[in-house]
């Protein structure tokens with residue numbers, strides 16, 4: 001019984017992998033790939049479909065990166081997909097060929113996003129390499145258009161050799177789409193390098209004041225931090241609306257409008273002004289030093305109004321040993337158990353969010369107990385080592 005497993009494990013150490021990701025920006029899918037591609041730096045390569053800061057982050061880990069971009073293909077968005085694909089056809093054909101030519105030089109083709117899935121999988125007749133897809137989305141009608149779901153379904157049923165989902169919620173949505181069984185899909189949750197968070201040691205009030213001063217945050221305010229890109233479904237408006245019910249609490253929004261949601265960013269500012277909380281909302285943009293920013297907060301919020309496929313920021317908040325309040329939908333409920341290692345609220349409910357913040361503020365012992373349990377659970381269930389071990393095994397399994 002142990003023989004095949006050993007064989008798979010040793011082949012996992014030598015397999016070469018071509019990773020493909022559509023984004024040059026840094027989102028959850030890209031951070032997951034960053035650590036994995038770093039592990040494969042000497043025998044792998046990453047193809048990106050657009051330029052952006054993700055490239056430099058990969059290269060800093062010694063990862064070889066190639067950008068195979070096409071403006072027409074990059075500009076296909078969820079809503080315009082029906083006509084976008086037609087206009088982009090010549091670009092698609094050349095990207096499919098270019099990715100296939102690269103893939104031929106590797107043992108496995110690892111696709112990390114949906115455009116990567118389509119472009120990498122369509123080239124299979126040319127590259128003939130086993131294909132693994134790491135699914136980071138909830139493939140439901142709520143999130144994606146009909147045409148996109150039909151394309152993904154066809155590719156999953158006919159081309160992809162292995163699908164790994166980032167949560168059971170993502171796996172279930174894909175199973176519902178393809179008519180397969182969710183328990184036949186492997187789930188590998190993201191892993192976080194908790195050691196970076198732990199390197200801060202235990203911070204007393206004066207350490208936190210110094211940290212806040214360095215980050216340009218108010219030293220003595222009670223701070224709620226909301227991390228993630230600025231986008232309507234991430235629910236920053238719910239957190240701002242909740243502030244109106246919370247005296248003296250400040251909200252720190254860490255993240256940027258990565259995919260052009262600038263109108264929403266302006267709406268957030270307008271909302272803060274309208275309800276009179278502008279002085280208590282801090283827009284700090286995209287930041288690299290997430291552990292430091294999280295350590296500076298009193299509570300970490302997650303406010304997505306649609307089911308979150310996974311939610312790295314939640315695990316990061318737990319790793320920072322801060323109490324986390326998150327919306328109970330999608331993969332979040334695989335991370336947080338209400339009043340055990342965090343606090344769950346209904347999506348889109350600003351009153352419930354404000355009540356949760358008030359409860360934790362009024363009860364520092366409870367907040368601390370949840371934070372400590374969250375920290376222990378993040379270390380046990382969402383470690384980077386565990387993630388890398390499982391993904392390496394999944395990549396090896398793709399070749400069987």
Ligand code: UDP
Pocket residue numbers: 026027028029031227228229254255256285286287288290310311312313314316
């Ligand atoms: N993040 C960051 N800087 C920011 C805001 C977010 O590095 O200013 C990181 C955050 O720490 C997390 C990732 O971006 O690792 C977001 O991942 P998540 O799964 O929460 O959301 P997604 O981007 O997948 O929707």
